[in-house]
Amino acid sequence: MAKLPKDSHRVEDVAYAEYLFEKFYVIGSISTGGVTRLGYSDAETEMHKMFKSIGEKEGFRYEEDEVGNSFICNSDSDSYYLIGSHLDSVVDGGRYDGVAGIIAGLIVLKWVKDNKLDIPIKVGAFRCEESSNFGKCTVGSGLVTNALNKHDVAETVSKDGRTMEEIFKENGYSLYPERISGVKQYLELHIEQGKILEEYGERLGIATTIAGPKRFLLHLIGEAEHSGATPMDMRHDALCGAAELISEIESIGRDEAIWKSVATVGTVELKPNALNVIPGSVTLGVDIRGINQDSLNRMENRIKDSGKKIAKKRGLKFYRDKISEMSPVVLSRNMQETLSHIAKDMKISHRIMISGAGHDAMSFAEICDTALIFIPCDKGISHNKNEFATIESICDGAILIYEYLHEVSK
Amino acid sequence: MAKLPKDSHRVEDVAYAEYLFEKFYVIGSISTGGVTRLGYSDAETEMHKMFKSIGEKEGFRYEEDEVGNSFICNSDSDSYYLIGSHLDSVVDGGRYDGVAGIIAGLIVLKWVKDNKLDIPIKVGAFRCEESSNFGKCTVGSGLVTNALNKHDVAETVSKDGRTMEEIFKENGYSLYPERISGVKQYLELHIEQGKILEEYGERLGIATTIAGPKRFLLHLIGEAEHSGATPMDMRHDALCGAAELISEIESIGRDEAIWKSVATVGTVELKPNALNVIPGSVTLGVDIRGINQDSLNRMENRIKDSGKKIAKKRGLKFYRDKISEMSPVVLSRNMQETLSHIAKDMKISHRIMISGAGHDAMSFAEICDTALIFIPCDKGISHNKNEFATIESICDGAILIYEYLHEVSK
Numbered sequence: 001m002a003k004l005p006k007d008s009h010r011v012e013d014v015a016y017a018e019y020l021f022e023k024f025y026v027i028g029s030i031s032t033g034g035v036t037r038l039g040y041s042d043a044e045t046e047m048h049k050m051f052k053s054i055g056e057k058e059g060f061r062y063e064e065d066e067v068g069n070s071f072i073c074n075s076d077s078d079s080y081y082l083i084g085s086h087l088d089s090v091v092d093g094g095r096y097d098g099v100a101g102i103i104a105g106l107i108v109l110k111w112v113k114d115n116k117l118d119i120p121i122k123v124g125a126f127r128c129e130e131s132s133n134f135g136k137c138t139v140g141s142g143l144v145t146n147a148l149n150k151h152d153v154a155e156t157v158s159k160d161g162r163t164m165e166e167i168f169k170e171n172g173y174s175l176y177p178e179r180i181s182g183v184k185q186y187l188e189l190h191i192e193q194g195k196i197l198e199e200y201g202e203r204l205g206i207a208t209t210i211a212g213p214k215r216f217l218l219h220l221i222g223e224a225e226h227s228g229a230t231p232m233d234m235r236h237d238a239l240c241g242a243a244e245l246i247s248e249i250e251s252i253g254r255d256e257a258i259w260k261s262v263a264t265v266g267t268v269e270l271k272p273n274a275l276n277v278i279p280g281s282v283t284l285g286v287d288i289r290g291i292n293q294d295s296l297n298r299m300e301n302r303i304k305d306s307g308k309k310i311a312k313k314r315g316l317k318f319y320r321d322k323i324s325e326m327s328p329v330v331l332s333r334n335m336q337e338t339l340s341h342i343a344k345d346m347k348i349s350h351r352i353m354i355s356g357a358g359h360d361a362m363s364f365a366e367i368c369d370t371a372l373i374f375i376p377c378d379k380g381i382s383h384n385k386n387e388f389a390t391i392e393s394i395c396d397g398a399i400l401i402y403e404y405l406h407e408v409s410k
Numbered sequence: 411m412a413k414l415p416k417d418s419h420r421v422e423d424v425a426y427a428e429y430l431f432e433k434f435y436v437i438g439s440i441s442t443g444g445v446t447r448l449g450y451s452d453a454e455t456e457m458h459k460m461f462k463s464i465g466e467k468e469g470f471r472y473e474e475d476e477v478g479n480s481f482i483c484n485s486d487s488d489s490y491y492l493i494g495s496h497l498d499s500v501v502d503g504g505r506y507d508g509v510a511g512i513i514a515g516l517i518v519l520k521w522v523k524d525n526k527l528d529i530p531i532k533v534g535a536f537r538c539e540e541s542s543n544f545g546k547c548t549v550g551s552g553l554v555t556n557a558l559n560k561h562d563v564a565e566t567v568s569k570d571g572r573t574m575e576e577i578f579k580e581n582g583y584s585l586y587p588e589r590i591s592g593v594k595q596y597l598e599l600h601i602e603q604g605k606i607l608e609e610y611g612e613r614l615g616i617a618t619t620i621a622g623p624k625r626f627l628l629h630l631i632g633e634a635e636h637s638g639a640t641p642m643d644m645r646h647d648a649l650c651g652a653a654e655l656i657s658e659i660e661s662i663g664r665d666e667a668i669w670k671s672v673a674t675v676g677t678v679e680l681k682p683n684a685l686n687v688i689p690g691s692v693t694l695g696v697d698i699r700g701i702n703q704d705s706l707n708r709m710e711n712r713i714k715d716s717g718k719k720i721a722k723k724r725g726l727k728f729y730r731d732k733i734s735e736m737s738p739v740v741l742s743r744n745m746q747e748t749l750s751h752i753a754k755d756m757k758i759s760h761r762i763m764i765s766g767a768g769h770d771a772m773s774f775a776e777i778c779d780t781a782l783i784f785i786p787c788d789k790g791i792s793h794n795k796n797e798f799a800t801i802e803s804i805c806d807g808a809i810l811i812y813e814y815l816h817e818v819s820k
Contacts, residue, residue, distance in 0.1 A: 090684075131685075131686070192639060193636040193638075193639040194635065194636055194638075194639030194640050194641075194644075195635070195640065195644060196639075196641070196644075199644070211638055213638060213686075215685055223789075224791075224793075224794065225604065225605070225790050225791070225792075226603040226604055226766065226767055226790065226792050226793065227672065227674035227676055227697045227699070227766075228603075228604075228621055228623060228672065228697070228699045228765075228766030228767040228768065229602060229603040229604025229606075229765070229766035229767045229790065229792075230604045230605065230672070230766065230790060231604075231606070231667060231670070231672065231766075232660075232663045232664050232667040232672055232673075233664075233667060234604075234605060234606075234609070234790075237660070237674070239656060239675055239678065240656060240657065240660045240675075242653075242656075243652075243653040243654075243656035243657045243660075244653075244657060246649060246650060246652075246653035247650065247653045247654060247657065250642075250647070250650045250653075253642045254642050254643075257641060257642040257643060260641070262637065262638065262640070262641065262642055263642075264637035264647070264688055265649055265650075265653075265689075266637055266649075266683070266684055266685045266686060266687055266688065266689065267680065267683050267684065267685055268649065268678050268680050268683070270677065270678050272793075272794075273676070273677050273678070274500075274676055274677065274793070275541075275625055275676045275677055275695045275697050275733075276541070276623075276676060276697060276767075276793070277676055277793055278674055278676065279675075279676065285685045287637045287638070287685050287686060289637070289638045323685075355638075355639070356636065356637075356638030356639035356640065356641075357636055357638040357639045357686075358638065379633075380635050380636065380639065380640060380644075381633075381634075381635070382635075382636050382639075383634075383636065383682070383684070383686070383687055384634060384682075
């Protein structure tokens, strides 16, 4: 083991992490207090430029790949460890989602340099991890691992109305990139975006599986009628049907919680959405996630059946669109065990857990051994200006990655 | 009785009604096929100019009052029958709501002239009946009957951001108008905006009471957390609470249906309304209406209690804002009986019913005998480009009003 503090962090490490955090801080800041750094927007590009400038200042080599992902490298070896995350954010998001993992990678790179270790590492910042701009997540990592292809993304349209294809053309990027090569193992640190670590009082999480999200739009169509002039027994109120369906989806999620599945209605679109009109149509956006494929399928079927049953009973029309579907991703068991063993040695309390949220690690799990490490975030809040994680937590994760790389590259 | 057809309408009457309908048709037309003629907007003013030009072409006198309401008058008698309705619309509304009543009034006026009867009549077009522009309904009729005062409306803001006070100043209107005088009786024809007449196959409705609407915003506040990373048992999902509350409100409405009450959740506002975030807050817009004050109060209390109970059970915060409250308005029993008796004589099938929707008639019921007559509208659809009533129905209503005036002014 390298001589690094285990229970508390060195002042200079905390200072370096803070320095890195400050470098990114102002980019994409908005008046509400949060940041908006949408994937493939100018704000995200500015983040990548800052990343480049930080790396070059430390004397590292910079690379950009065919889709705009950025890499800071301590060697030009054909075979390297990749520590990755992202620099984009949701609309009005927080400053830790993605950035925490990049900071951790840069700290590890510096420690490896300072300790003159010969471990080939690239820190990779992947473009457009959030679905907020194009409705597609993990675009940069997906394209270079070939988990995504041109057809998945070319026609998607950004919030300002441009297709991915147009943006790629403008920037000289390719929708048919060569598959990334030479990655020995992929490691990612990310804020948990949940409150499990906080509730259990643990310093780090090591993920076993990343839940596979399935997303649907559920449409209920009734009749938009005058709220005053239509007696209760003559109504076909789409919202009352939707309310029943939302309750049912919650109950399905609770039934499947034993399998660590979750079911969420996150969006509601109502027409005409006027105080004096009975809702004529409602569209619910549903996100179900889990690590057990049977549980996911069961939830999907039960939601479909509930929608049909409720619609029939109420004289509504019901149909659904599947937006996306990903299978659960199992991460490297070996890496988890080694990471857990090192964390134990270092007396850093940690928890073996699932990842409910999706991450760039999903893209890499298909092509190499992959590990995902969580740090707690305050009250589990994420995708929000109130998102907060401590610099010490980032250092906890960085030390674990550093010690891990030190161990496996011996 | 004057010699007018009872079962079918004269070709020239239908043609005149169609001519009037066409005159207004194009004003405020929008690309979707409907019309937008917001209260105190240019489009509404154009409607009033057209109204003036139609009246003057027939040789009638035109008056505008201190708040911009328009009148076509067949005499300058101090005491007159007032046939009123409105010329504004909701956003993307239909062409019959309000206009049907104005057309009926103009037809009656023409018949009275053609038949050389000496019945003093004004047809009144009242400004801003719909709440769509300022969130306040029956503004023009409310101000001149003093049912509303300056404090109710001065600070309200139009969709394009101007206060009622500014708009009144610009146009030389007064927020302290003199109370309208000389109205012997007020009569209004309006499309039903419900489907009771259609379901029962009746040609006209005669209203006994106008339901008093109470409107609330109900707020449920939970925690906006990551939909993937937050287990079902750690959630404070505002939407799941709202769904339960919507179902409860429907059930309260159904319980009170024996009192002809209704309860509707017409609007839902969700934050952040994102597929990957558990809804952190939901605001429901609730409209309850009825003709029985006890029933209205019971509904209000039960909704409040349900909100509190659901919030407590789920660890959410709950509060409510009352937006508006009006008492049920009882219309003239005498006028109803006479109208019903005349309709019977004319063999026009009709139904004695309540008005669930609010109308300018509410403002007048306080100051004079008031009657409200409904004509069927297709499938009950209103506030929508698909709103449709037949010209023959408008003629049915016009004949009833004409015969009524003929009868009572003998």
